[in-house]
Amino acid sequence: MLEVVKAASLDALLDETVPDTIRLNRPLDLPAPSSEAALLAELETIAAMNTPTKAMIGMGYHDVIVPGVILRNILENPAWYTAYTPYQAEISQGRLEALLNYQTMVADLTGMEMANASLLDEGTAAAEALAMTLRMRGEGAPRRVLVDKHSHPQTIAVIQGRLHPIDVDVVVADPDTFADFGTVAAVFVQNPRTDGEVTDLAPLIARIHGAQALVVVATDLLACCLMTPPGAQGADVVVGSAQRFGVPMGYGGPHAAFLATKLASARAMPGRLIGVSQDATGATALRMALQTREQHIRREKATSNVCTAQVLLAIMASMYAVWHGPDGLSAIASDVHARAVALAAGLRARGFTIKHDLFFDTVAVTTTSEKAVQGGVADVMEWAWSRARSAGFTLRNIDAATIGIALDETTTDADVDAVLDIFGSVHEGAAATPSSTSAWPAALQRSTAFLTHPVFASGKSETEMLRYIHRLEQKDYSLVHGMIPLGSCTMKLNATTEMTPVTWRRFGGLHPFAPIDDAAGYQRVIRELESGLAEVTGFAAVSLQPNAGSQGEFAGMLVIRAFHDSRGESHRRVCLIPQSAHGTNPASAVMAGLEVVVVACDDDGNVDMADLQAKIETHKDRLAACMVTYPSTHGVFEASIKELCERIHGAGGQVYMDGANMNAQVAMCRPGDIGADVCHLNLHKTFCIPHGGGGPGVGPIGVAAHLAPFLPGHPVVSVGGSQAIPPISAAPWGSASILLISWAYLRLMGADGLRDATAFAILNANYIAARLQDAFPVLYTGKNGRVAHECILDLRPIKASSGIEAEDVAKRLMDYGFHAPTLSFPVAGTLMVEPTESEPLAELDRFCDAMLAIRAEIAAVEKGELPRDNNPLKHAPHPAHVVISSSWDRPYTREQAAFPSPHTRASKYWPTVARVNNVFGDRHLVCSCPPLSSYT
Numbered sequence: 001m002l003e004v005v006k007a008a009s010l011d012a013l014l015d016e017t018v019p020d021t022i023r024l025n026r027p028l029d030l031p032a033p034s035s036e037a038a039l040l041a042e043l044e045t046i047a048a049m050n051t052p053t054k055a056m057i058g059m060g061y062h063d064v065i066v067p068g069v070i071l072r073n074i075l076e077n078p079a080w081y082t083a084y085t086p087y088q089a090e091i092s093q094g095r096l097e098a099l100l101n102y103q104t105m106v107a108d109l110t111g112m113e114m115a116n117a118s119l120l121d122e123g124t125a126a127a128e129a130l131a132m133t134l135r136m137r138g139e140g141a142p143r144r145v146l147v148d149k150h151s152h153p154q155t156i157a158v159i160q161g162r163l164h165p166i167d168v169d170v171v172v173a174d175p176d177t178f179a180d181f182g183t184v185a186a187v188f189v190q191n192p193r194t195d196g197e198v199t200d201l202a203p204l205i206a207r208i209h210g211a212q213a214l215v216v217v218a219t220d221l222l223a224c225c226l227m228t229p230p231g232a233q234g235a236d237v238v239v240g241s242a243q244r245f246g247v248p249m250g251y252g253g254p255h256a257a258f259l260a261t262k263l264a265s266a267r268a269m270p271g272r273l274i275g276v277s278q279d280a281t282g283a284t285a286l287r288m289a290l291q292t293r294e295q296h297i298r299r300e301k302a303t304s305n306v307c308t309a310q311v312l313l314a315i316m317a318s319m320y321a322v323w324h325g326p327d328g329l330s331a332i333a334s335d336v337h338a339r340a341v342a343l344a345a346g347l348r349a350r351g352f353t354i355k356h357d358l359f360f361d362t363v364a365v366t367t368t369s370e371k372a373v374q375g376g377v378a379d380v381m382e383w384a385w386s387r388a389r390s391a392g393f394t395l396r397n398i399d400a401a402t403i404g405i406a407l408d409e410t411t412t413d414a415d416v417d418a419v420l421d422i423f424g425s426v427h428e429g430a431a432a433t434p435s436s437t438s439a440w441p442a443a444l445q446r447s448t449a450f451l452t453h454p455v456f457a458s459g460k461s462e463t464e465m466l467r468y469i470h471r472l473e474q475k476d477y478s479l480v481h482g483m484i485p486l487g488s489c490t491m492k493l494n495a496t497t498e499m500t501p502v503t504w505r506r507f508g509g510l511h512p513f514a515p516i517d518d519a520a521g522y523q524r525v526i527r528e529l530e531s532g533l534a535e536v537t538g539f540a541a542v543s544l545q546p547n548a549g550s551q552g553e554f555a556g557m558l559v560i561r562a563f564h565d566s567r568g569e570s571h572r573r574v575c576l577i578p579q580s581a582h583g584t585n586p587a588s589a590v591m592a593g594l595e596v597v598v599v600a601c602d603d604d605g606n607v608d609m610a611d612l613q614a615k616i617e618t619h620k621d622r623l624a625a626c627m628v629t630y631p632s633t634h635g636v637f638e639a640s641i642k643e644l645c646e647r648i649h650g651a652g653g654q655v656y657m658d659g660a661n662m663n664a665q666v667a668m669c670r671p672g673d674i675g676a677d678v679c680h681l682n683l684h685k686t687f688c689i690p691h692g693g694g695g696p697g698v699g700p701i702g703v704a705a706h707l708a709p710f711l712p713g714h715p716v717v718s719v720g721g722s723q724a725i726p727p728i729s730a731a732p733w734g735s736a737s738i739l740l741i742s743w744a745y746l747r748l749m750g751a752d753g754l755r756d757a758t759a760f761a762i763l764n765a766n767y768i769a770a771r772l773q774d775a776f777p778v779l780y781t782g783k784n785g786r787v788a789h790e791c792i793l794d795l796r797p798i799k800a801s802s803g804i805e806a807e808d809v810a811k812r813l814m815d816y817g818f819h820a821p822t823l824s825f826p827v828a829g830t831l832m833v834e835p836t837e838s839e840p841l842a843e844l845d846r847f848c849d850a851m852l853a854i855r856a857e858i859a860a861v862e863k864g865e866l867p868r869d870n871n872p873l874k875h876a877p878h879p880a881h882v883v884i885s886s887s888w889d890r891p892y893t894r895e896q897a898a899f900p901s902p903h904t905r906a907s908k909y910w911p912t913v914a915r916v917n918n919v920f921g922d923r924h925l926v927c928s929c930p931p932l933s934s935y936t
Helices: 010-017 036-049 068-075 093-110 122-137 153-166 202-210 263-268 294-301 311-349 369-375 380-390 413-424 462-473 496-503 520-537 549-566 584-591 609-619 641-650 705-710 736-772 796-802 806-815 841-862 894-898 902-906 918-923
Strands: 144-148 169-173 186-190 214-218 237-241 257-261 274-279 284-288 362-366 396-399 402-406 541-543 574-578 595-599 623-629 654-659 678-681 701-703 791-794 830-833
Touching (some): 010 736, 036 496, 036 520, 036 736, 068 311, 068 496, 093 257, 093 284, 093 311, 093 462, 122 153, 122 186, 122 214, 122 257, 122 263, 144 153, 153 169, 153 549, 202 214, 294 584, 311 362, 380 402, 380 413, 496 736, 520 541, 520 678, 520 701, 520 736, 541 705, 549 623, 549 654, 549 678, 549 705, 574 584, 584 595, 584 623, 595 609, 609 623, 623 641, 641 654, 701 705, 736 791, 736 841, 806 830, 806 841
Parallel strands (some): 144 169, 144 186, 214 237, 574 595, 623 654
Antiparallel strands (some): 237 257, 274 284, 362 402, 396 402, 541 701, 678 701, 791 830
């Protein structure tokens, strides 16, 4: 490889690639690397430090029973968890079908017309929904929303933190007594409420609509199996979490949120949307519809910075519904509710007051001071809570006189009896017999069918379910099949040992609001991961709360904004962003209430320092920050990075470094040493958390000491800095369960291993660039002609000579058994390739050989040997049903179409559809399961 790249040694290559002015001249101060066997033994010890009780806290998080067929064949299956975002629809049909099932499930249960393919968590979904209603109301609507005070406290806090920066006034009050709905654009209500009460929202929604305001309802999918759904009560948008559909609590995440609305509001909806379209043969094919990559298209005009989803968890939730079917879900919901009714009856019999007559799974119990005195206990509620803890239960202290007891599908009759015994010692009475009789009035009882599509039919055997899961799996491409050479996405090995503890009960079964003593193991992992990431980045403090890279960007910009505000410089609101930046950068800045000013790039793809200086001079009195990606999105270590930081600091601004390309920096240089003040990291890229088909992710931020006081806080659990910004995510530590993966990665690698990973990532990228340079020119290089961890191949000259476009090459690669590189980003008409350090030489050569073979096919078009509009590239990909068709009138052979290389003849991956018609899908928007006949 060194001979091909013409480097004397690996160190020499690194010297030519990474500017000497930013090099780290010492090893990282990290623990010595562990063996895999020793690591698992250590993790068993750490897991034993967690002591999960029977969590009856509720608040949007519930214990679950994960069906074994889903646990083993999806959550623990690399064919599902190593797949990439389904931007290339032809090799993502399995995931797309599972996500379409998810959308159908959510729409059916909520009574809405359509749903998106998941959001990050319930809190962010609520905030996105309210921002969506402002767009739906249009110009002239009040910049004010009402949030029901009976909502989950973490949801209220996330809403406040999201809407305040964009100058939306958030009023927290009781909608039942609110004076004038005409003064707000929208109202957010929760049903069931955070204390368990179920209410008939129809009269309230009618009053709100009468004042021209819109209504967002947060609900519980399991409750919707029994309860009149929000859509039937008139809701405009419905949000919530699908966690209790077979996804472990995992100390807070990751979990799939949902957002459902009416078809008329589709184009205002944030996040991803899966739609039904056709392929080139007219067959049904699925794809991401409408705002697939809104941030990269709209940038500073984007209406949301959400660019990802919780795909793996949404798939688990959808499969939970497929497995149980409507009858099974109704039975689970009925059992939960019946036990809650029995618990309430038993508590009443013991002299306690049940706060609400109508509830689903959460009983709010109170007592009076007279009864407390009679019982000889000064504080009955505190006494009962402590007694419950001693008995292995954790209840919720709603307020000084009220305890909440939330039941779930794991709750047994014995659990109900045990809780009654806890309370019974003060107020003795006869225990109640569990009853399935619901006390709900007819207006609250569900009367409509749900999950009527055959895919959800009840009564499946495990054999049927297993085969369905694997049938979808075979329609997808993942790291199981080969390299996914995507620039800026780092699709690399996720070691099995790193993944193993995620599904352990002592990590998965912990409620995020459990007492901190219950989570000693998690707290150790969190502390050590924060410390390790601080050392890797050169920062003083780290917050692990943001649960996606875009949310890390948002958090970082809010921290910078809070810093300026604390110094009496609230006028600093301008953010400079190079035109080469990821589209989420300007979107996140706008979401944080900043004004984006674009900085030009020069002909070599670097930040144009003259234009930067001009923009600094123009805006220096109002300059808040500059957002810069390093190495650049063009795949180059820009030599002027320290100078850029100095100029921004000289004008009173802060430097935000986008850490999407941190895998080229680890152990080579550190953002904090370079001069950045804050940097987000994509743990789902550099630090080995798998993409899961488009999520989960973690986007923590590291900050310099002067920004540490502003790290995000939380209303339920004490986290963050002394002057904390509001929470970015609903859970205190975001997607805590998958932090184990990155912690294990650091422990396995150690300082030398991390440096090797970075060095090999750089070597692999330069190897591909060198092998393909003559066929596909590399668009940008550093001053020594080197690229960093990725390279951009320029296909624009080929379009002029042959009519072949970058998309044609991307689709043709599928026939050769590859996922395409990043298409037309950051430069239209190019492919951005990132091989990562994980890929062996044989796989790099297989990719390069495929690209060179494709170049030969293009040459045949250029020479006129193949028509410009009728050749293997224009028709790619070639699924089996096309190749074996009785009709074949193309000027190339079936063998060339489907078996263009020796590897494909030895091991063939088949795309399952021909090229998808994107325009048809957007013009004929269908976002729920079509009839099965359409698949045949």
